[in-house]
Amino acid sequence: QVQVVESGGGLVQAGGSLRLSCAASGLTFSTYIMQWFRQAPGKECEFVAQITGSGGNLYYADSVKGRFTISRDNTKNTVFLQMNSLKPEDTAVYYCAAQYLSYKYWGQGTQVTVSS
Numbered sequence: 001q002v003q004v005v006e007s008g009g010g011l012v013q014a015g016g017s018l019r020l021s022c023a024a025s026g027l028t029f030s031t032y033i034m035q036w037f038r039q040a041p042g043k044e045c046e047f048v049a050q051i052t053g054s055g056g057n058l059y060y061a062d063s064v065k066g067r068f069t070i071s072r073d074n075t076k077n078t079v080f081l082q083m084n085s086l087k088p089e090d091t092a093v094y095y096c097a098a099q100y101l102s103y104k105y106w107g108q109g110t111q112v113t114v115s116s
Helices: none
Strands: 003-007 010-013 018-025 033-039 046-051 058-060 068-073 078-083 092-100 103-106 110-115
Touching: 003 092, 018 033, 018 092, 018 110, 033 068, 033 078, 046 068, 046 078, 058 068
Parallel strands: 010 110
Antiparallel strands: 003 018, 018 078, 033 046, 033 092, 046 058, 068 078, 092 103, 092 110
């Protein structure tokens, strides 16, 4: 059974930093593309960042480029999202997803709230 579990969310002041973690189990982690998405209240879910299985290719939404960094540790089946220079508009529930071909598994999400 595949499980994807996010952690690390919380309340932070604007300009601060948070590091999200996402642990996956029940899959061959290194073969999965890992992604972060977020959904703010009243808005659609949006892509944030992606990292390929080997970690060699990274992609970011324009809104977070230069502030967020995605990374992974395949020895620990974990992907990270380092978020710096946070803004109130980064407030959202952040979701981790594991994707391999047509298979996509989602976590339950972790709340990030940035106060102004």
